[in-house]
Amino acid sequence: MLFEVDTxxxxVTVCLLALAWVNIIDARRDQEVARELVQRCAAPAKRGFLYRNDLPGKDRWSTFVPLLRRTKSGRPIKADCEDQAAAHAAAFHLTEPHRVVEVAITHPGEGQLAHAYLVxxxxxxxxxxxxxxxxPPQSFYGSGTTARLRVFDPCLLFGLSCPNPFSSPLRST
Structure with a gap:
């Protein structure tokens, strides 16, 4: 699927939020995906993910499932900033839903690359x-032109049936 956007x-931050939403939905519908997503996001440095920039002119934004499929078992997923931000946003949402998580993109200025991260x-x-x-220097985050969007539950937002595999049902006493 090719998805082309000029905005x-x-x-673009809405598109990043959509990647996070798809990751949340996929994880809620498949416990193996949920387990892999959370384990890789919680893994020690360079074990779950390995930062790799896309080739110039070949920027590919991916949800977690195709990243996982392209990765050999036991190897870190090679992914750039928007892929990692969307995966980690989903993992935070699934395991720590009380946290306020936002996807963010900062474009520091003309001739410089934009960067995706979380708040x-x-x-x-x-x-x-x-x-x-x-x-990057701490002053980078939120500098230049920055957009931030809060990660809300897409299942509630869109009326989908997809239970959270990390929450236990309430027990009556």
Whole structure:
């Protein structure tokens, strides 16, 4: 599937949020996907994911399932910033739904690359840094033109039936 978009940073951030939503839905519908997603996002640096920039002019945005399918068993998933941000947003949402998680994209200025990351409880969280990307200065996050969107539950938002595999049913006493 080829999905082509020509929009501003807010529109692109909506696309990033959509990747996170698809990851949440896929994880809720398949416990193996949920387990892999959470394990890889919680794995030590460079074990679950490995930062790799896409080739110039070949920017590919992927949800977690195709990334997993392209990866040999036991190897880290090679992914760039938007793939890792969308995966980690879903993992946070599934395992820590009380946290305020936002997907974010910052474009620092003309001639510079935009970068996707998360804002968790008001603080930047960049999953790419422990996975091999050079740490930008703290002043980078939120600089230039930045768009942030909160991750809400897509199943509730769209009226889908997809239970969270990480929440246990309430027990009556």
């Amino acid at each position: 501003d940073i807010t529109g 968790v409880d008001g603080h930047p969280f960049d999953p790419c840094v422990p996975n091999g990307m050079k740490q």
